[in-house]
Amino acid sequence: MCNQDLGVILSSCKKTAELTDMLISVETEPTRLAGLRQLKVTLAHHQHTLVDKLCWTNASTTSNEENLHDHGVSTDARDVRRRMDIEDTILTKGCLKFDDVAGLLKAKQILKEAIIMPLQFPHLFTGGRKPWKRILLYGPPGTGKSRLAQAVSSEIHSTFYCVSSSDLVSSYVGESEKLIKQLFQHAASQRGRSVIFIDEIDSICRARTSREEEYTRRIKTELLRQMEGVDMSLDASNIFLMCATNCPWELDLAFLRRFQKRIYIPLPDREARLSLLRLHIGDCPMHMSAREWELLAERTDGYSGSDIATFVADALIQPVRHLQTAEYWKYTSDGKVCLCEKDCPGAFQALISDLPPDDVLARDVNIEDFIQSLTTNKSTVAACELEKFDNFTNTYGQAG
Ligand SMILES: Nc1ncnc2c1ncn2[C@@H]1O[C@H](COP(=O)(O)OP(=O)(O)O)[C@@H](O)[C@H]1O
Numbered sequence: 331m332c333n334q335d336l337g338v339i340l341s342s343c344k345k346t347a348e349l350t351d352m353l354i355s356v357e358t359e360p361t362r363l364a365g366l367r368q369l370k371v372t373l374a375h376h377q378h379t380l381v382d383k384l385c386w387t388n389a390s391t392t393s394n395e396e397n398l399h400d401h402g403v404s405t406d407a408r409d410v411r412r413r414m415d416i417e418d419t420i421l422t423k424g425c426l427k428f429d430d431v432a433g434l435l436k437a438k439q440i441l442k443e444a445i446i447m448p449l450q451f452p453h454l455f456t457g458g459r460k461p462w463k464r465i466l467l468y469g470p471p472g473t474g475k476s477r478l479a480q481a482v483s484s485e486i487h488s489t490f491y492c493v494s495s496s497d498l499v500s501s502y503v504g505e506s507e508k509l510i511k512q513l514f515q516h517a518a519s520q521r522g523r524s525v526i527f528i529d530e531i532d533s534i535c536r537a538r539t540s541r542e543e544e545y546t547r548r549i550k551t552e553l554l555r556q557m558e559g560v561d562m563s564l565d566a567s568n569i570f571l572m573c574a575t576n577c578p579w580e581l582d583l584a585f586l587r588r589f590q591k592r593i594y595i596p597l598p599d600r601e602a603r604l605s606l607l608r609l610h611i612g613d614c615p616m617h618m619s620a621r622e623w624e625l626l627a628e629r630t631d632g633y634s635g636s637d638i639a640t641f642v643a644d645a646l647i648q649p650v651r652h653l654q655t656a657e658y659w660k661y662t663s664d665g666k667v668c669l670c671e672k673d674c675p676g677a678f679q680a681l682i683s684d685l686p687p688d689d690v691l692a693r694d695v696n697i698e699d700f701i702q703s704l705t706t707n708k709s710t711v712a713a714c715e716l717e718k719f720d721n722f723t724n725t726y727g728q729a730g
């Protein structure tokens with residue numbers, strides 16, 4: 331197939347993907363929505379394959395460049411590929427707010443004064459008083475670093491580029507540097523503000539070693555250059571850079587120094603654990619006394635936010651799990667069916683599959699479900715790790 335055909339297919343593929351995105355944003359029916367999402371994945375896969383083919387058939391010849399131009403695609407197929415990869419990292423403008431991040435009051439306060447206030451009250455930030463544009467969030471895994479970065483982004487109504495370090499490392503020589511450069515250019519070209527969030531930054535910004543490969547050195551140099559640009563260059567004045575790591579002590583000092591704020595995102599304290607429990611339980615029917623809530627807050631000491639999310643999800647499913655093996659049922663006063671003991675008045679024997687699905691009720695979640703789930707879902711953060719974070723915070727960081 332000639333490049334012209336490939337170009338036509340690629341541009342149709344792009345248009346269909348855009349249309350699919352539009353449909354996804356308005357579709358509410360779950361089956362159709364799942365179908366559309368599947369279609370989106372398939373189209374993205376086809377686009378990547380087509381771009382690869384275009385690269386392969388040597389897009390640098392004049393005629394190919396013209397072909398690509400004809401279809402509204404950049405002259406360099408690799409360039410198109412990079413742009414697609416970058417656009418894949420943009421999370422659709424979310425409505426995640428600071429209130430959706432439990433606890434972390436100090437970190438939120440620092441981020442408010444560092445980023446949000448300068449945008450709300452620009453007249454207060456003149457001369458040397460400037461917003462902080464390069465921020466490092468560090469702490470144990472699952473404490474809400476990504477969530478917090480996303481909340482900052484939606485609080486300031488910006489485009490959120492959620493990039494994992496592995497997205498930036500390419501096996502093609504010189505490609506990673508171009509990708510990093512193009513990412514910052516893409517963010518700068520947005521009409522509004524942009525937040526670039528690079529997760530697991532330690533995997534590309536490790537302390538330099540003498541045996542370091544030339545190509546990792548070049549990636550670091552480009553990233554350092556772009557980080558400088560975020561503050562210095564007028565073109566990049568709309569960009570905020572946020573990075574996250576679970577092991578800040580592995581970062582190269584040259585990078586550490588470039589972050590104007592290094593904020594520790596710790597394990598949740600008691601109050602935060604209670605908020606996390608409430609947040610993840612949501613409006614699922616449950617029955618617990620004030621004392622039982624206290625007990626849960628105590629028993630989850632040492633759990634991260636994501637540990638709590640996992641254990642709560644497991645506890646909430648318990649009443650439904652019991653239904654599957656239940657044998658005896660009874661009717662409630664409003665005509666629904668709930669499970670009961672064999673000797674309960676009105677009890678009858680049936681399998682759940684024999685009952686009208688809409689009428690089956692699950693019991694409320696209770697403290698036993700949570701205790702049971704705690705025994706199988708332990709904390710994933712080792713206590714010895716916490717000491718390392720404290721030491722790092724004393725030397726380089728700021729408690730959040
Ligand atoms: N402070 C928090 N508030 C709300 N949810 C949290 C919080 N911390 C962790 N979580 C839960 O854990 C999951 C992982 O959080 P994430 O932000 O990816 O952690 P990290 O980036 O620190 O590894 C989130 O999707 C959320 O369900």
Ligand SMILES: [Mg+2]
Pocket residue numbers: 475476477529574
């Ligand atoms: Mg994360």
